[in-house]
Amino acid sequence: MKQIIVHQEKCTACRDCELACSFSHEGVFNPALSRIHVNDFYEEEFYLPMTCVHCADAPCATVCPTVAISKEPDGQILVHGERCIGCKMCLLACPFGVMGFHSQSGVAHNCDLCRHIPNSPQCVAFCVPKALEYAEVETAATAQQKIYAATIQKSLLAQAGQSAH
Amino acid sequence: MQAQYVLIGNSAATLAAIDSIRRYDQQGRIILINREQGPAYSRVALPYYVGGEMSLEDLLIRRWYDYQRQGVDLVDGATAMGIDAGTSEVVLSDGRTVRYEKLLIGTGSACIAPPIRGLDTVTPHYLWTLDDAKSMKAAAEKAHTAIIIGGGFIGMLAAEALRKLHVRLTIIEMTPQLLPQLLPQLLDAEAGTLFTQAVRDEGVTLRLGSRVEAVAPKNGRVEATLSNGATVAADMLVVAAGVKPNLSCVANGPCAVSTGILVDEHLSTDCTGIYAAGDVAEVKDFLSAGRAIHAIWPTAVDQGRVAGACMAGAKLVYPGSLGMNVVKLFKLTLAELGRFREEPADDVKLLSGGRDLYRKIVVDREGVIVGAVYVGDENGVAEMGVIHGMIRRRARWRDLARYHLPRITYATLLHAAAHHG
Secondary structure (H helix, E strand, O other), X not given: OEEEEEOHHHOOOOOHHHHHHHHHHHOOOOHHHOOOEEEEEHHHOEEEEEOOOXXXXXXXXXXXXXXXXXXXXXXXXXXXXXXXXXXXXXXXXOOOOOOEEEOOOOEEEOOOXXXXXXXXXXXXXXXXXXXXXXXXXXXXXXXXXXXXXHHHHHHHHHHHXXXXX | OEEEEEXXXXXXXXXXXXXXXXXXXXXXXXXEEOOOOOOOEOOOOXXXXXXXXXXXXXXXXXXXXXXXXXXXXXXXXXXXXXXXXXXXEEEEOOOOEEEEEEEEEXXXXXXXXXXXXXXXXXXXXXXXXXXXXXXXXHHHHHOOEEEEEOOXXXXXXXXXXXXXXXXXXXXXXXXXXXXXXXXXXHOOHHHHHHHHHXXXXXXOXXXXXXXXXXXXXXXXXXXXXXXXXXXXXXXXXXXXXXXXXXXXXXXXXXXXXXOOEEOOOOOEOOOOOEEXXXXXXXXXEOOOOOEEOOOOHHHHHHHHHHXXXXXXXXXOOOOOEOOEEEEEEOOEEEXXXXXXXXXXXXXXXXXXXXXXXXXXXXXXXXXXXXXXXXXXXXXXXXXXXXXXXXXXXXXXXXXXXXXXXXXXXXXXXXXXXXXXX
């Protein structure tokens, strides 16, 4: 399934993702209405954007008492606003805290991978340092493995080079 | 009739059990005994139907074809009267018997009828079943005024629904505070007074610390007499005096019962093959050494899931139930988790967050997070989901300690793990 993958080390906390998300969904630039949030730890310069990971066995979907949250055929966890009564049990159920609540409409909301603009989540489109990537999760993991394998290879070659002297 | 799996009840626990059973056993026959009519509806959504925001159809959380698709025979309009463990049969109200290999009792809660003189001479409206909701809505559409006995969660939900129908309310609560399960722990005397005044400013008449001694019909209305002799009259009466486990089908055995049906970590009763889950089950509490009944939807779903799996042969273990609640009262959203009322040996962390925000975390003497309270804007409740996960994982306060502003997020935990091991 294609999801938003976070490359934490690249995030600069510019929050363009929050602006792009809120503008795309709500028509306003308002980070509070964004479905992706950047968690910042300024002292350590550690920034981590977090959003819905579309769990295979989603606690939010399991707990919803009006069956307003479904796992779609494409894998997305989708909140059906018209069935949502705003009880917020899904917010209590999500261990990542990535289910949000939209006060004005009185319904829960999560990242819907910008369903309204097929194949182009806006946070990814506007992320300048490319900390967000829209890719197949399974292959993304393999790609990560390759990066670290290359690092280890480099390290081993350097050691071999040293010991030859 | 007979089946491998017989389920009594048509709500959160048994529905979750069906999904779970089918994960492990696609063949075994399932019979579901439903004392009401039709496919399952959302009890949690009933107040929204009463208030006019949802239709009857919106309430449904299953359709006929869901039962067919999952191979469940739905037996409607039949109440389970008793269980014969010797013959492994459930006896129904119409005299039929249903033979089981595995039985799940998910009969939920029953409304408490308070000991009020004359209650049987009027029409008290409860808010528990679909029929209750239909009857309450019909009465409310004609009523100008209503008395609500009980200012707890259900009383407040009924109040909100009736206000949407422009019914003027008098809420009579026997303790000095609304939401006695929650508010007295959160609000000191001054804040409590402010809150109560805010409710009154919304046009609701509150009689706190008042007991209803008697009710009687009077000139086509209902008159309630309070313990101080005062009388209150209204067009309709709502009773929201609490719920208790619905034990009617086990009144004559066979399983051990205390407040609820006693079950072990597999949701099994002391009778082989008989399980119980949801509001009716009394099971190990997650936080304390004892047992508890947390009569909330998420708990019933979790328990039904484990019970179903165990019935189908997968020996899952239920880690224990955890209390939680989230309610919006006028402009404030309140949420609580676990042991939010601190015990003497506990430590309390009050987290600042601004003017309209109250956040408290309760930590036990070993430094493990055991409870939390949130009062504030409804958008901020998501952090309670993170804390819920932390409580379940028995995370420690020191994992969070430096990072509690402005919101507690999962990133906090990842960061702590990355930097401090």
